[in-house]
Amino acid sequence: MAQLSCQNLTLGYEGKQILSGLSFDVNSGDYLCIVGENGSGKSTLMKTVLGLKKPMKGKVVFGDGLASNEIGYLPQQTVVQRDFPASVNEIVISGNQGRCGLRPFYNKQEKQLAYDNMERLGISDLKNRCYRELSGGQQQRVLLARALCATQKMLLLDEPVAGLDPKVTSEMYNLIDSLNKRDKITVIMISHDIEAAVKYASHILHIGNDIFFGTKNQYVNSRFGRERGMI
């Protein structure tokens, strides 16, 4: 069974429909890129998958041992975060919050998990630094480490390279790729960057007036791929 299955979704807000008849499955270990123009509903789709928003029609089903709150989420930065006084450690460990229930403080395993994830992303030396003083790439790593505290199974990334310079962008892509290949974490990524999507992803979902869902090779050989001169 698929880890995540979207069945005949209709999305929109305030009664206005922006996307309909959307169905796709994501299996364990997949790397799915969601591409499409601005306003095509990428962010709405992501909010629906995360359960922050109800679909107008259709449903989102989780399976293969994945619970709806076991998705690690890398959001786009908000204005609030840009001047938030918080240390890297405080932010990373807050990824464990969902598991705490009513327990007020983090336990030993959770502290260890936060530390391990900082090591894994190479930011453990920034542990006590202030988040707002870090570079864009470092901030993304902090948020990625937090997402990894929330899950070992599936990551949802909302334009993870927006605003990063080319060198940091390719480091970020390689990092995500290794989390997918080495640690077998399913990745779903919203992206503007179709070239990178074709390079790294295993599956591509194109939304907009036409919907396309298939493997990377199917995409490259489809009308969409031909239009962009990929063959």
Add this chain to the structure above:
Amino acid sequence: MLERLISYLDYPFVRYALIVGVLIALCSSLLGVTLVLKRFSFIGDGLSHVAFGAMAVAAVAGLTNDMLIVMPVTVISAVLLLRTGSNAKIKGDAAVAMISVGALAIGYLLMNMFSKSSNVSGDVCSTLFGSTSILTLSELEVWLCIILSVVVVFAFIFFYNKIFSVTFDENFARATGTNTGFYNLLIAVIIAVIIVLAMNLVGSLLISALIIFPALSAMRVFKSFKSVTICSAVISVICAAFGIVLSIITPKGMPVGSTIVVVDIAVFAVFWLIGVIKERAS
């Protein structure tokens, strides 16, 4: 000077004022960081004006214990204001401004039309600026204040990590299974309780100062959420105690509320300077 201060401490009303002032300052500073970061700096103003309006209604209705109306009305307004948050038709700041001036106008109108008191403008002035009511507290009010403050402080410590998550990134917290609706509600209720308490101390016009100045001062210098929170609590308590003492010992009768706020402003200036120097140094 010190001798005179100690001799003043023999009066129960001075002790009461110090206890209540310090506790209110502590409570109001705790959530200041969260409110400033959530762009709700003005919620203190809005809610205290609502409380002012509710007080006027209670006075007109002839209730002896106006807490019965003021507390629930303020709590409900806080919940409504913080709930509308990000996806409302009327944005947060506009909603706060609307409720704030609306309640102020209605309260003043009612007080003028129906008040039996001979000195309406004096009554209004003391509700707005808190003037002397901190010095006329009864023992019951002091106990009420102590109990509510203890509840607020414990709730804050118990939910500290949750409040952090919800403030830093509400969507992430919700997506990973934290009940953000409940914690937003909790923050709103705590804020409303603090504001009703603080009206005695500084009056409804100056409450925002008590909530935001310590947090803003701490944020100039400290870099983590925990250190900012602790520092703003310490600043707030010291400023409140210093302000109260100052207003009692000066012969020319400085009003308590504004004295505390002026001390807060001075501390903010100092911390701002430290922040600038620290930045230059690194």
